[in-house]
Amino acid sequence: MSEMICITCPLGCHLSIQRISETEISVTGNRCSRGETYAKEELLFPKRVVTTTCRAVGLPAGAQAASLYAPRRVPVRTADAFPKEKIPELLKLAANLEVTLPVRRGEVLVRDALGTGIDLVATRTISCGEPS
Numbered sequence: 585m586s587e588m589i590c591i592t593c594p595l596g597c598h599l600s601i602q603r604i605s606e607t608e609i610s611v612t613g614n615r616c617s618r619g620e621t622y623a624k625e626e627l628l629f630p631k632r633v634v635t636t637t638c639r640a641v642g643l644p645a646g647a648q649a650a651s652l653y654a655p656r657r658v659p660v661r662t663a664d665a666f667p668k669e670k671i672p673e674l675l676k677l678a679a680n681l682e683v684t685l686p687v688r689r690g691e692v693l694v695r696d697a698l699g700t701g702i703d704l705v706a707t708r709t710i711s712c713g714e715p716s
């Protein structure tokens with residue numbers, strides 16, 4: 585038996601979870617069905633939104649030295665919650681990714697990252713060296 589708090593709504597129900605098998609759990613303490621869904625996802629298929637940065641390339645010659653805002657990194661995030669077990673692999677992918685400027689907020693940088701169906705997108709518009 586394990587316990588967790590449902591964070592789906594402000595009521596924060598205290599859930600008690602009994603593992604029935606590798607792929608099945610029983611949940612009590614939830615005041616609505618969303619608590620059971622939350623516990624199942626969290627214990628059987630945990631996911632997280634991932635935020636990180638990627639290397640920025642393609643600045644005009646001299647811009648890096650000339651501008652205080654010359655970006656070296658582009659902030660990125662997954663467009664949706666990402667399978668937790670694949671996060672280390674995703675971070676490696678992002679660490680090796682070079683994003684050519686300019687880039688727009690929401691632009692897809694990696695489509696269907698690691699075959700999950702989830703895109704990696706830019707979270708900031710960066711044009712000639714200045715974020716906006």
Ligand code: SF4
Pocket residue numbers: 590591592593594595596597613614615616617618619620
């Ligand atoms: S189980 Fe339902 S009522 Fe309880 S915290 Fe989760 S969403 Fe809210």
